Amino acid sequence: MKTIxxxxxxxxxxxxGTLTARAQDPLPSWNDGPAKKAIVDFVKLTIEKASPKFVxxxxxxxxxxxxxxxxxxxxxxxxxxxxxxxxxxxxxAKPELVSVEPFKTVLSGNREAIAKLTMPDLEKIAxxxxxxxxxxxxxAEVKKWIAEASDGRWKKHYTELTYQPMQEVxxxxxxxxxxxxxxxxxxxxxxxxxxxxxxxxxxxxVVGSALGTQYGYDKNGKPFLTKEPKLLxxxxxxxxxxGIHLMIGRRPYAAFGNSDGDRQMLEYTGAGDGARLMMxxxxxxxxxxxxxxxxxxxxxxxxxxxTQALYDEAKRKGWTVISMKTDWKKILAFEQ
Amino acid sequence: MKTIxxxxxxxxxxxxGTLTARAQDPLPSWNDGPAKKAIVDFVKLTIEKASPKFVxxxxxxxxxxxxxxxxxxxxxxxxxxxxxxxxxxxxxAKPELVSVEPFKTVLSGNREAIAKLTMPDLEKIAxxxxxxxxxxxxxAEVKKWIAEASDGRWKKHYTELTYQPMQEVxxxxxxxxxxxxxxxxxxxxxxxxxxxxxxxxxxxxVVGSALGTQYGYDKNGKPFLTKEPKLLxxxxxxxxxxGIHLMIGRRPYAAFGNSDGDRQMLEYTGAGDGARLMMxxxxxxxxxxxxxxxxxxxxxxxxxxxTQALYDEAKRKGWTVISMKTDWKKILAFEQ
Numbered sequence: 129m130k131t132i133x134x135x136x137x138x139x140x141x142x143x144x145g146t147l148t149a150r151a152q153d154p155l156p157s158w159n160d161g162p163a164k165k166a167i168v169d170f171v172k173l174t175i176e177k178a179s180p181k182f183v184x185x186x187x188x189x190x191x192x193x194x195x196x197x198x199x200x201x202x203x204x205x206x207x208x209x210x211x212x213x214x215x216x217x218x219x220x221a222k223p224e225l226v227s228v229e230p231f232k233t234v235l236s237g238n239r240e241a242i243a244k245l246t247m248p249d250l251e252k253i254a255x256x257x258x259x260x261x262x263x264x265x266x267x268a269e270v271k272k273w274i275a276e277a278s279d280g281r282w283k284k285h286y287t288e289l290t291y292q293p294m295q296e297v298x299x300x301x302x303x304x305x306x307x308x309x310x311x312x313x314x315x316x317x318x319x320x321x322x323x324x325x326x327x328x329x330x331x332x333x334v335v336g337s338a339l340g341t342q343y344g345y346d347k348n349g350k351p352f353l354t355k356e357p358k359l360l361x362x363x364x365x366x367x368x369x370x371g372i373h374l375m376i377g378r379r380p381y382a383a384f385g386n387s388d389g390d391r392q393m394l395e396y397t398g399a400g401d402g403a404r405l406m407m408x409x410x411x412x413x414x415x416x417x418x419x420x421x422x423x424x425x426x427x428x429x430x431x432x433x434x435t436q437a438l439y440d441e442a443k444r445k446g447w448t449v450i451s452m453k454t455d456w457k458k459i460l461a462f463e464q
Numbered sequence: 465m466k467t468i469x470x471x472x473x474x475x476x477x478x479x480x481g482t483l484t485a486r487a488q489d490p491l492p493s494w495n496d497g498p499a500k501k502a503i504v505d506f507v508k509l510t511i512e513k514a515s516p517k518f519v520x521x522x523x524x525x526x527x528x529x530x531x532x533x534x535x536x537x538x539x540x541x542x543x544x545x546x547x548x549x550x551x552x553x554x555x556x557a558k559p560e561l562v563s564v565e566p567f568k569t570v571l572s573g574n575r576e577a578i579a580k581l582t583m584p585d586l587e588k589i590a591x592x593x594x595x596x597x598x599x600x601x602x603x604a605e606v607k608k609w610i611a612e613a614s615d616g617r618w619k620k621h622y623t624e625l626t627y628q629p630m631q632e633v634x635x636x637x638x639x640x641x642x643x644x645x646x647x648x649x650x651x652x653x654x655x656x657x658x659x660x661x662x663x664x665x666x667x668x669x670v671v672g673s674a675l676g677t678q679y680g681y682d683k684n685g686k687p688f689l690t691k692e693p694k695l696l697x698x699x700x701x702x703x704x705x706x707g708i709h710l711m712i713g714r715r716p717y718a719a720f721g722n723s724d725g726d727r728q729m730l731e732y733t734g735a736g737d738g739a740r741l742m743m744x745x746x747x748x749x750x751x752x753x754x755x756x757x758x759x760x761x762x763x764x765x766x767x768x769x770x771t772q773a774l775y776d777e778a779k780r781k782g783w784t785v786i787s788m789k790t791d792w793k794k795i796l797a798f799e800q
Contacts, residue, residue, distance in 0.1 A: 263709060307668075324522070332712045332714065334713065341710070342702075342706070343705050343728055351728065353706065353732075370677045370679055373677050377653070377667035378667055378668065396689075399686050
């Protein structure tokens with residue numbers, strides 16, 4: 129009896145699902161245009177059994193850069209904010225840091241001076257705030273910060289600053305049998321803490337810059353892993369295809385990015401046979417989000433550089449550039 | 465109409481599936497006993513909604529060592545055979561190796577001398593045969609070798625030498641919502657070539673010792689990855705939990721091994737809360753397979769050392785030792 133009842137429920141679900149799918153646009157936050165068309169055409173071409181470019185479900189891999197592609201990266205990567213926010217707690221545990229640069233500057237709270245910190249300064253802060261603790265403690269700290277911290281412009285949690293149109297692409301691809309991966313220059317351990325809740329992407333489908341860990345035991349003999357200041361994978365630029373090979377072992381069929389850091393990932397994706405989708409998000413909407421980088425005709429910034437050379441390569445190779453201004457009806461979910 | 469027909473087919477499949485599952489033993493090659501009971505109890509405890517130790521489906525991760533746990537490792541790891549078999553082709557491409565050790569010994573075909581090669585010798589051979597080519601070329605070579613090579617005792621392809629009882633565990637866990645991973649000291653790129661076909665485990669669920677790759681372009685500007693002689697992950701002993709953290713980012717609920725190389729993976733698994741399953745395969749059946757290692761009372765060999773210390777730790781911590789002799793009705797699928 130139970131079996132029959134289950135089956136009846138299933139019938140209802142299947143019927144409802146089919147009808148809904150027919151009626152709904154999978155990408156409602158996208159304006160009609162070449163970008164939306166490129167996505168829909170790619171999906172149809174690769175999932176319809178009769179298509180000459182059909183891709184078996186196990187090979188359907190799609191990779192997404194995170195910062196500037198799935199969520200806001202301007203004016204500063206949120207992981208950098210995390211590291212800066214951790215400095216006071218760090219100084220409490222290690223008082224000798226209070227008088228040492230660059231920690232002294234961060235503790236001063238002087239925003240102008242903090243904005244001027246150099247890359248080597250930020251690296252010192254990253255090593256100090258991202259290593260030396262157990263992986264469990266790190267996860268707990270990030271979880272707490274993500275739940276509490278908010279950005280300077282919208283006063284929202286960082287996880288609310290994801291792009292609605294890209295959330296729709298993630299869901300649409302998954303509904304079409306694609307495994308969606310984040311492939312980020314950011315920290316793998318950091319992004320994994322919130323990826324499932326924020327993007328529906330489980331930790332094992334997050335590829336990012338990764339530090340080594342060291343296995344050991346606490347005083348009760350319980351094993352744990354300590355985060356070490358040893359870079360295993362610098363998942364940016366050429367490191368992205370290298371990271372994809374290491375962590376996934378298959379070439380993606382679709383890849384999304386927004387900067388020169390994603391160039392090699394898109395090239396590697398495009399070098400496969402059959403249908404491939406390569407897309408770049410261009411930040412050209414200063415009113416609703418931000419406009420920056422040479423390809424917009426504006427000066428470069430500290431985040432996601434989209435150079436003219438990348439723009440030219442995209443045009444030459446038939447990659448699709450997504451204009452946030454013209455292709456996206458809505459950028460952020462809370463936008464009016 | 466099509467929807468209704470689909471639903472009717474679904475009803476039939478659901479009903480059939482439920483009936484079949486009720487009638488069938490998921491582990492028919494296992495004798496009744498504590499090992500089989502441990503597996504079945506663990507699965508029930510973690511997948512039944514009402515269980516106090518219920519595990520949500522997304523957290524259901526099970527990890528398996530390969531050599532000696534999923535397939536035969538004695539008298540020599542098959543990847544070592546691959547490397548030795550590649551030496552003639554390598555010497556053809558690089559004639560200067562013909563007179564250089566350890567290549568000279570391998571080319572001599574003298575089995576006794578080859579068996580005496582030291583670990584540094586084998587490492588030299590591994591570096592020479594596993595690096596310097598593109599990842600695509602490497603995959604093609606392994607695929608060819610796997611399809612052609614056979615073992616010395618049964619004269620079967622290596623992929624036929626998998627343990628039938630463990631194949632049943634893999635399928636049973638997957639049918640229970642578990643993601644099954646290989647976590648091997650062997651080469652990640654090597655195992656990924658045949659893992660899907662042999663174990664139903666996709667390449668992205670193979671964690672293994674991994675060499676770095678280098679992104680570059682061929683003369684036509686097409687990008688490719690070259691395998692480099694740079695060890696990124698030594699996925700053995702403490703490297704197993706470290707590799708699991710890097711590649712999966714979650715602690716397994718079940719872990720299977722057969723040697724001291726798996727000790728830390730089992731400890732790490734067992735240190736989690738809720739129900740956890742830790743199992744070790746003991747090679748104690750010289751007639752149907754092999755018997756070796758201190759825990760069997762027999763001398764140690766070059767493969768999968770199962771020491772008395774590991775055996776004692778297993779007993780102390782309540783891990784289950786699987787006796788191939790008494791727990792397995794059938795070891796190899798082709799066994800009469």
